[in-house]
Amino acid sequence: MSTMENPENIVWHKCSVEKLDRQQLLKQKGCVIWITGLSGSGKSTVACALSQGLHMRGRLTYILDGDNVRHGLNRDLSFKAEDRAENIRRIAEVAKLFADAGVICIASLISPYGKDRDACRALFPEGDFIEVYMDVPLHVCENRDPKGLYKLARAGKIKGFTGVDDPYEPPLKCEVRKIMLLCRYAFIVRMLISYAGVQLIDLQIVLQQKGTDCVTPGEMAETVISYLEEKGYLQA
Ligand SMILES: Nc1ncnc2c1ncn2[C@@H]1O[C@H](COP(=O)(O)OS(=O)(=O)O)[C@@H](OP(=O)(O)O)[C@H]1O
Numbered sequence: 001m002s003t004m005e006n007p008e009n010i011v012w013h014k015c016s017v018e019k020l021d022r023q024q025l026l027k028q029k030g031c032v033i034w035i036t037g038l039s040g041s042g043k044s045t046v047a048c049a050l051s052q053g054l055h056m057r058g059r060l061t062y063i064l065d066g067d068n069v070r071h072g073l074n075r076d077l078s079f080k081a082e083d084r085a086e087n088i089r090r091i092a093e094v095a096k097l098f099a100d101a102g103v104i105c106i107a108s109l110i111s112p113y114g115k116d117r118d119a120c121r122a123l124f125p126e127g128d129f130i131e132v133y134m135d136v137p138l139h140v141c142e143n144r145d146p147k148g149l150y151k152l153a154r155a156g157k158i159k160g161f162t163g164v165d166d167p168y169e170p171p172l173k174c175e176v177r178k179i180m181l182l183c184r185y186a187f188i189v190r191m192l193i194s195y196a197g198v199q200l201i202d203l204q205i206v207l208q209q210k211g212t213d214c215v216t217p218g219e220m221a222e223t224v225i226s227y228l229e230e231k232g233y234l235q236a
């Protein structure tokens with residue numbers, strides 16, 4: 001029987017240099033910041049701003065962007081549900097290696113299914129999986145359409161496009177959330193959210209103006225950096 005069929009024959013090999021040692025060297029704690037949201041919601045932009053903000057503070061980061069990883073490691077995967085699940089699983093496993101190396105790993109991919117994201121979370125020690133939800137309405141993402149993919153999807157030229165003819169399941173619980181609300185409804189929504197007991201680290205009330213929002217990717221990145229500071233990830 002091969003080891004694939006019998007994983008019990010595989011024994012973990014320990015080394016005297018461990019995660020804690022690497023973290024002390026880097027003066028930070030390894031973790032993954034998992035940015036989820038529709039195509040065009042700003043995941044890659046925020047991932048970059050976050051990496052830049054942390055780099056400027058002397059922190060080691062690495063971005064795993066869905067689009068980019070699909071050019072190499074995941075080039076064999078399509079957008080069918082089972083291939084998306086495999087894409088997400090592989091990226092989570094790679095992120096886990098980066099976190100074990102002491103790196104602040106930023107994963108930005110649509111990751112549309114709740115159960116796949118929950119499976120990723122389960123790979124990490126409590127607190128080390130930080131889910132950031134880019135809660136940007138479909139019509140805003142579609143208006144941006146920087147790659148013209150929504151247009152192709154609406155024309156039926158791309159099948160199974162997230163938000164068009166494939167589902168996106170919003171996180172029920174996440175650590176950081178970017179939310180766009182019409183300001184005039186903000187007070188009511190804030191009350192409903194607090195009534196529902198929803199935990200939001202940073203509720204950003206944003207003006208909707210011609211499809212752009214007034215919270216910049218840099219501000220969103222700063223929100224995540226404050227979260228990391230507060231939770232002690234920016235020290236060994
Ligand atoms: N059918 C379909 N649905 C959604 N997205 C599609 C599709 N086909 C191609 N693209 C482009 O691929 C990018 C999403 O890749 P991900 O690896 O992040 O997707 S997933 O997490 O596996 O769902 C996504 O990039 P982002 O715009 O950065 O999200 C799209 O540009």
Ligand SMILES: Nc1ncnc2c1ncn2[C@@H]1O[C@H](COP(=O)(O)OP(=O)(O)O)[C@@H](O)[C@H]1O
Pocket residue numbers: 037038039040041042043044045046144146212213214215216217
């Ligand atoms: N906060 C923002 N306000 C306005 N436009 C934004 C914002 N964040 C991102 N964008 C723009 O939206 C488009 C999509 O952003 P991108 O980061 O590529 O999204 P995703 O990775 O989720 O597909 C880009 O043209 C980007 O410049």
